[in-house]
Each structure stands twice: as C-alpha cells, then as structure tokens.
Amino acid sequence: MLRAIDENTITDAAIEQMASTPDPRLKRIMASLVKNLHNWAREADLTPEEWLEGIRFLTAVGQKCTAFRQEFILLSDTLGFSSLINALHDKRATEAGTKSSLVGPFYRADSPPMKLGDTIVTKPSNGMEVILYGRVTDRMGKGIPNASVEVWQPDETGNYDLQKHDPSEMDLRGHFRTDSEGRYYLRTVAPLGYMIPMDGPVGDMIRAQKRHGYRPAHIHFIVGAPGYREVVTALYLEGDAHVDSDTVFGVTESLVTKVNQKDPNSPIPNLPSIKFDFHLAAATAKDMTGRVGADPSQITKAGA
Numbered sequence: 001m002l003r004a005i006d007e008n009t010i011t012d013a014a015i016e017q018m019a020s021t022p023d024p025r026l027k028r029i030m031a032s033l034v035k036n037l038h039n040w041a042r043e044a045d046l047t048p049e050e051w052l053e054g055i056r057f058l059t060a061v062g063q064k065c066t067a068f069r070q071e072f073i074l075l076s077d078t079l080g081f082s083s084l085i086n087a088l089h090d091k092r093a094t095e096a097g098t099k100s101s102l103v104g105p106f107y108r109a110d111s112p113p114m115k116l117g118d119t120i121v122t123k124p125s126n127g128m129e130v131i132l133y134g135r136v137t138d139r140m141g142k143g144i145p146n147a148s149v150e151v152w153q154p155d156e157t158g159n160y161d162l163q164k165h166d167p168s169e170m171d172l173r174g175h176f177r178t179d180s181e182g183r184y185y186l187r188t189v190a191p192l193g194y195m196i197p198m199d200g201p202v203g204d205m206i207r208a209q210k211r212h213g214y215r216p217a218h219i220h221f222i223v224g225a226p227g228y229r230e231v232v233t234a235l236y237l238e239g240d241a242h243v244d245s246d247t248v249f250g251v252t253e254s255l256v257t258k259v260n261q262k263d264p265n266s267p268i269p270n271l272p273s274i275k276f277d278f279h280l281a282a283a284t285a286k287d288m289t290g291r292v293g294a295d296p297s298q299i300t301k302a303g304a
C-alpha cells in the first residue's frame with residue numbers, strides 16, 4: 001500500500017526500508033542517524049537552499065583532504081564530536097586510566113623509533129628545550145615495561161611538520177619504549193599553541209561563528225602495551241591563554257601540566273621538564289581503538 005509521505009512519516013519510511021540491513025550494528029547506527037538527522041531538519045526547519053549550502057560545505061571539506069591534510073577530522077574536532085566520541089570510549093573502560101584526548105589531523109603513522117633520552121627535534125629550532133618524562137603504569141601504579149610511547153607536537157611557532165614547506169619530512173615525532181620500570185624520558189622543545197588551519201571550509205565556519213580558532217599549547221601521545229587499553233591523549237600546558245577555550249574541546253583538567261624549571265627528579269635536572277605518568281586500564285575483550293583520527297595519508301588511501 002502506498003504510504004502518505006509527509007515531514008513526519010518520512011522518518012519511519014526511511015528506517016523501515018533499511019531494516020533489511022543484515023549487520024545489526026550497522027542497522028542500529030543508520031536508524032539512529034536517520035532519526036536524528038531528520039529531527040535536526042525538522043527542528044531547524046531547514047530550507048532547500050540551506051541544505052544545498054550544507055552539501056556544498058561537505059563537498060568542500062572532502063575536496064580539501066589530501067595525504068597531508070584531513071579537513072573532516074578538523075570538522076569532527078571543531079564540532080566537539082571527536083571529544084564526545086573520546087568521552088564515550090573512556091566510559092566503556094572497566095578501569096580508570098589516563099583520559100583520552102584528540103588525535104587531531106596531524107598524526108602520522110611510522111614516526112621514527114627512538115631511544116630513551118633522544119630528542120625528537122630534528123630540524124634547527126629556537127624553542128626552549130624541555131624534558132618530557134614519567135612512567136607508564138597500570139591502575140595500581142605498577143610500571144609497564146616496554147610500553148609503546150608515540151609522541152608528536154607542533155614546534156615553538158605552533159606548526160607541525162605537515163604544515164611546513166616539505167610535508168613529507170618528519171620532525172617533532174618519535175616512537176619510544178619504556179624501560180624495565182615503565183619509565184620514559186625524551187627531549188623536545190616547548191610547543192606553542194596554534195590556530196587550526198583556517199584556509200579551508202572549516203576555517204570559514206569558525207569565522208562565521210566568530211570563534212577564535214586557537215588550540216592551547218599541547219603535546220600528543222599514543223601510549224599502549226599488550227594487555228592494556230591504548231590511550232590516545234595529549235598534555236596541555238598550564239598558563240596558555242586558550243587552555244579554557246580550546247576550539248576543538250580537547251582539554252580536560254587532568255591533562256593540564258606545567259613546565260617545571262627545576263625538578264631534581266628529572267633525568268636531566270638542569271633543563272626545564274614536564275612530568276606526567278600515564279595510567280593504562282586493562283584491556284577488555286570488547287576493546288576497540290580509541291583513535292578518533294588517523295594519519296591523513298591512510299584515510300586518503302582507504303577512500304581511493
């Protein structure tokens with residue numbers, strides 16, 4: 001029987017047609033997407049011109065993506081969506097660990113393996129040298145040996161290697177392993193906060209909303225070990241002007257750290273240092289990745 005389609009019945013009609021989806025998870029995700037997307041259009045009383053503008057915007061977001069740039073991750077981040085997905089991920093853990101934060105659009109897989117104490121600075125730099133150190137532990141504070149610690153960050157001007165004139169060259173990235181006590185330590189330079197890339201459609205959105213577009217200074221980490229839940233996170237520097245108003249909502253109180261000018265416990269005590277211990281929750285059978293983001297080149301490849 002023909003159904004009368006109106007602004008309300010269309011939602012059930014669309015969900016019913018998708019009911020043949022064999023994968024139960026895909027079926028649930030799509031039904032919920034349709035329900036909420038339709039509610040959004042009804043609530044905002046969206047007009048054809050407005051939705052076409054939305055399609056133009058999403059098209060431009062896709063067109064801006066390359067192997068070195070991921071505008072969709074930036075969109076997800078600036079809408080608070082990545083942060084929401086992180087919070088849901090943290091809630092699924094059976095033990096409390098270090099909180100998640102954003103991968104962001106500047107992650108690269110295959111950062112160079114380094115030895116404890118090495119510097120991740122490979123290009124000439126005027127930045128203030130700092131030591132990052134601490135331990136990777138389980139919930140009870142026991143050190144986890146040979147844990148993987150991937151670190152990446154912008155330089156002292158707030159730029160990542162991917163934003164420099166030859167984005168194929170890596171800088172300010174490294175992949176470390178903790179020692180037998182679960183300790184890590186490395187040298188770097190203090191990062192500067194930065195404005196997210198504003199030369200694309202996401203920048204247009206941020207300007208239209210009169211937002212400042214800044215992220216406070218931070219250093220990204222992915223820390224993991226067999227048997228534990230990988231944590232994707234970032235450390236934020238106390239005192240940054242934007243630490244309370246991050247454009248991508250990555251900051252949470254427990255991830256704010258400070259640069260200590262003199263720390264007798266630092267492995268290199270005559271240099272400024274940042275100490276942070278990462279706590280990993282035990283892995284559960286249901287664990288999935290906590291990475292809300294990826295190396296831009298991997299996403300481009302997958303979509304090709």
Ligand SMILES: [Fe+2]
Binds near residue numbers: 104106154218220
């Ligand atoms: Fe970042």
